[in-house]
Amino acid sequence: MKLLWVQLLVAAYVSSPLVLGHEANANAAERRSGDRGASRRVKRDWMWNQMFILEEQISNLPHIVGKLSSNSANEKTKYILKGDSANTIFKVNEKTGDIYSFERLDREKKSQYELTALLIDTTTNKTVEPPSVFLIKVHDINDNAPEFTHHVFNGSVPEMSDVGTLVTTVTALDADDPTLAGNAQVTYQVITGEQYFRISSNGEIFTAVSNLDREKQSTYEIVVKARDSPGQNWGLSSTTSVIITLSDINDNFPTFTQNKFIFNAPENLRVGGEVGRMKVEDIDEPQNRNTKYSFVTRDFRDTFSVTTNALTNEGILIITKPLDFESIKEYRLSIEATDPTIDLRVWKQVKAKSITEVIINVLDVDEPPVFSKPFYQFEVVENIAPNTIIGFITARDPDAANRNIRYSIRKPNNDLITVAKTNGNIINTRALDRETNAWHNLTIAAEEIDPNNPPIKKESLVSVIIKVLDVNDNAPEFARPYEPKVCENAADGTVIINITATDKDEMGPGMKFTYYLAKKENNFTVQDNHDNTANILVKHGQFNRDVAKVHYLPIVISDNGSPEQIGTSTLTIAVCKCDENGKFTFCEEAAHRVGVAVPTLVVVFISLLLIILVVTLLIIVKRRQRKKNINILGKNVAEIHEQLVTYDEEGGGEMDTTSYDVSVLNSVRRNVAARPKHEAEPGPCLYAQVKKPSRNGEMAFMIEVKKDEADNDGDGLPYDTLHIFGYEGSESIVESLSSLESGSSDSDIDYDVLNDWGPRFKMLANLYGLEPTEESAY
Numbered sequence: 001m002k003l004l005w006v007q008l009l010v011a012a013y014v015s016s017p018l019v020l021g022h023e024a025n026a027n028a029a030e031r032r033s034g035d036r037g038a039s040r041r042v043k044r045d046w047m048w049n050q051m052f053i054l055e056e057q058i059s060n061l062p063h064i065v066g067k068l069s070s071n072s073a074n075e076k077t078k079y080i081l082k083g084d085s086a087n088t089i090f091k092v093n094e095k096t097g098d099i100y101s102f103e104r105l106d107r108e109k110k111s112q113y114e115l116t117a118l119l120i121d122t123t124t125n126k127t128v129e130p131p132s133v134f135l136i137k138v139h140d141i142n143d144n145a146p147e148f149t150h151h152v153f154n155g156s157v158p159e160m161s162d163v164g165t166l167v168t169t170v171t172a173l174d175a176d177d178p179t180l181a182g183n184a185q186v187t188y189q190v191i192t193g194e195q196y197f198r199i200s201s202n203g204e205i206f207t208a209v210s211n212l213d214r215e216k217q218s219t220y221e222i223v224v225k226a227r228d229s230p231g232q233n234w235g236l237s238s239t240t241s242v243i244i245t246l247s248d249i250n251d252n253f254p255t256f257t258q259n260k261f262i263f264n265a266p267e268n269l270r271v272g273g274e275v276g277r278m279k280v281e282d283i284d285e286p287q288n289r290n291t292k293y294s295f296v297t298r299d300f301r302d303t304f305s306v307t308t309n310a311l312t313n314e315g316i317l318i319i320t321k322p323l324d325f326e327s328i329k330e331y332r333l334s335i336e337a338t339d340p341t342i343d344l345r346v347w348k349q350v351k352a353k354s355i356t357e358v359i360i361n362v363l364d365v366d367e368p369p370v371f372s373k374p375f376y377q378f379e380v381v382e383n384i385a386p387n388t389i390i391g392f393i394t395a396r397d398p399d400a401a402n403r404n405i406r407y408s409i410r411k412p413n414n415d416l417i418t419v420a421k422t423n424g425n426i427i428n429t430r431a432l433d434r435e436t437n438a439w440h441n442l443t444i445a446a447e448e449i450d451p452n453n454p455p456i457k458k459e460s461l462v463s464v465i466i467k468v469l470d471v472n473d474n475a476p477e478f479a480r481p482y483e484p485k486v487c488e489n490a491a492d493g494t495v496i497i498n499i500t501a502t503d504k505d506e507m508g509p510g511m512k513f514t515y516y517l518a519k520k521e522n523n524f525t526v527q528d529n530h531d532n533t534a535n536i537l538v539k540h541g542q543f544n545r546d547v548a549k550v551h552y553l554p555i556v557i558s559d560n561g562s563p564e565q566i567g568t569s570t571l572t573i574a575v576c577k578c579d580e581n582g583k584f585t586f587c588e589e590a591a592h593r594v595g596v597a598v599p600t601l602v603v604v605f606i607s608l609l610l611i612i613l614v615v616t617l618l619i620i621v622k623r624r625q626r627k628k629n630i631n632i633l634g635k636n637v638a639e640i641h642e643q644l645v646t647y648d649e650e651g652g653g654e655m656d657t658t659s660y661d662v663s664v665l666n667s668v669r670r671n672v673a674a675r676p677k678h679e680a681e682p683g684p685c686l687y688a689q690v691k692k693p694s695r696n697g698e699m700a701f702m703i704e705v706k707k708d709e710a711d712n713d714g715d716g717l718p719y720d721t722l723h724i725f726g727y728e729g730s731e732s733i734v735e736s737l738s739s740l741e742s743g744s745s746d747s748d749i750d751y752d753v754l755n756d757w758g759p760r761f762k763m764l765a766n767l768y769g770l771e772p773t774e775e776s777a778y
Helices: 002-014 017-036 598-634 637-643 662-674 699-712 752-756 759-768
Strands: 050-054 063-067 077-083 090-092 098-101 112-121 132-139 152-158 166-169 186-192 197-199 204-207 219-228 237-247 260-266 274-278 292-295 304-308 315-319 330-338 354-363 375-381 389-392 404-410 417-419 425-428 439-449 459-469 485-487 495-502 513-517 524-528 533-538 550-559 566-578 584-586
Touching: 050 063, 077 090, 090 112, 166 237, 186 197, 197 219, 260 274, 274 354, 292 304, 304 330, 315 330, 375 389, 404 417, 417 439, 495 513, 495 566, 513 524, 524 550, 533 550, 752 759
Parallel strands: 050 132, 152 237, 260 354, 375 459, 485 566
Antiparallel strands: 063 098, 077 112, 090 098, 112 132, 152 166, 166 204, 186 219, 197 204, 219 237, 274 315, 292 330, 304 315, 330 354, 389 425, 404 439, 417 425, 439 459, 495 533, 513 550, 524 533, 550 566, 566 584
C-alpha cells in the first residue's frame, strides 16, 4: 500500500501543472508579443522555475525529476546542469532535457537544491540563451519518529501535593515537515504510572493523586510515549523514562525513643550544666525537624530547662539553679515533645505530641563551705581603737556532716585588719587612717575542718570590702607652695597674692576655710574672701630692703569640720626692687621656711647614723688589712718561701692568686720605700748585697766570692726563689718587678759601685749610678 501511494504521488507531481504549465505560459507570452508587432522576432525563453521529488523513493534508480524545455533547442544544442549536486546526484539528458536523480533523497538532510540550466550550441560551445536558475524541492514523507530531548527526565514534587500539581515537562522533537499532514505533530501519553501522574499535550506532567507520601515511597519512575500524526494509523512513536522524586515536607511529629529517662546529676554541677539528653524519632528530613520541648506541669521549672540540639534534634536537660542533695535527692518531671511548624493539612487532629517521664537522681558530693553573701562590704570610722569588730562573715558546710569552719585572709597586703579564725569577725589590729588608705579589699577563705581527713581541704573564697569613713583629723594647709613678691615701694592696700587651702580630709561641698594672721603684723594683712580663698594685702608700704629683704607671714587656716581643725602655714614674701611701672627688677632668693614632720626627722637621723656606722666599719677593715700587710714579714722564711713561685714559672699575674701572695712583695716594697736608709731597722737582707770588689777589674773573683756568700748564708732567702719579670700584667697591683725603666731614685740598692767595676760596666753606671768620678772613669 505504501509503495502504491508513493508511486501515485510521484505521478501526480510529474503531471503537475507547475511543471507542465511552463510551456503554456511561454506560448501565451509569445502570442502577446506577436500582438504588439507581427514583424518583431519572438524571444525564446526557458519554460520552468522549480521541480519536485519525493524523499526516500523505493523504486529503482534513477528517478525522474522533471524536464528542461526551451524554444531555442534544436539538433545543434544540448542541455547542461550546473550548481548544487549537478552531475552527481542530478543528471540531465543533453538532448531531451529530462532530469534524473541517481540517489534516494532525504528531506531531513537537505530539503531543496538550487541548479542552473544552460543551453549550449555544440558547434560553437557557447550558450544560446542566458542561464536559468531553478529549484528542486524534496517533498516530505513521515519517515521520522519523535525523539525525546533527554534519554531520562527528572522531576520533583513535594509530597502530599494537591491533584494537578506540575511535576516536570518532557519534550520530543520530530524531524519531519511540520507543515505537511501532521508528520511532525507530537502527542504524549503516560503508559506506566498513569495512576499517579498524567501528562498534557505539550508534555507537562501533573500529579493525579494527592496522597503521595515520601515516607512510604520517595521515588516514582514512569514511562511516557511520544507519537506523531495524531488520528492516523501510520504515525511513528518513541518512549522515555521520567524519574520523579518526592521532596520532604514537615508532616511527621517527633516521638520519644523511651517512655522514661533516668539521669544522675552531682549536686555540685554548675548552673547551666548538662544533666542528660532525650532522644526522639522524626522520620522527616533533618531540615524539616523542628522539635520543641516543654514541661507538662509547672513543677521544678525554676530548676531545669530543656533546649533542642540543632544537629541531632535531641532534648538537652540543663539546670538553672544549684542542686542540693541535702534538700532534694530526686526530681520527677514530665516533658512533652512537639513540632509547632508541622503541616497540619495532612493531619485531622489539631496537634500531636509525645510525652515522657524524666527522673533525676541527685548525687551527694563533699562541697566546700557556702558564704551567706556573695560578697561583704563594711564601713568603719577612721582612728577607731585597735581590736574593734568592724563586721563579721559567716559560712557553713552545706553537707550533712556540717563540719566546723575556719577563716583566714588570703594574700594580706597589710597587717591592719585580720579575721577571727573561729567566728569570722573582722577586726582591726591598729588604727585606720583614711588619708593613707580609704579602702581595704580582702579575700577571706572559709575552710572545712575535717579531723578524719586533715590533708583534704574544702574551701571557698569571698571578697570583703571595707570603706574607712572620714574624721576631721587633719588641719588645712596651703594648696601649693607660694612664692609671693612685693615691691619695696608698694602702696598700702596692694594685693600681693591670692591663696587657697586644701585639706587631706574628705572635702565635701559644705567645706569652708577661714584665714587670719597668726600674730599681729604691721606690714601685711589678710582679707578672707569667704569663698575658701584669701588675699594678702600690704598694710603699711614703703619697705626697707636694707632692714629686711624677706618677710615671714604666718597665716592661720581653720575649717568648719567637727571637730574644728586649725593649721598654720607661713608665707615667705620677698621684697624686690621695682621700676616705676611696678615691675620687679631684682629679687633675692627667699629662704623658705619649710615645716618638717617629726617622722621625717627621725628617718633622716637614722639614715645618718647608718651612714656613719658603715664608714666606721670600712675604716676598721682597711686598717686591719694594712696591719696584716705590714706584719707579713713576721712570717718565717719557710712560709715566705712556700708562697713564692720557684724555678721558672712566671704565673698568671695578678689574676693568679693560687701560687703566691703578691701582697708580700708589695708590703716589702712599701716598707722599704717608706723609711729612709738611715732609719731602717737592721735585719736579714732579702737580696744579696753588691759590694765593691777588693781589686778593680777582678770581676770573676768578685762573682765567686758573692756566690760563696749566697751559698753559705743561712739567714737570707735563697736567691733563686725570686723571679724578675719584665711585665707582670695589666691587672697586677705590684706593677713591674723589672729593673728596666726604673729610675735610680726609686731603688734602695747602692749602684754607685758600678763606677768602680771598670769600662765594661760604664753603661750600667751611667743608667743606675751617680755621676762618675775621675777615678772611676779611669
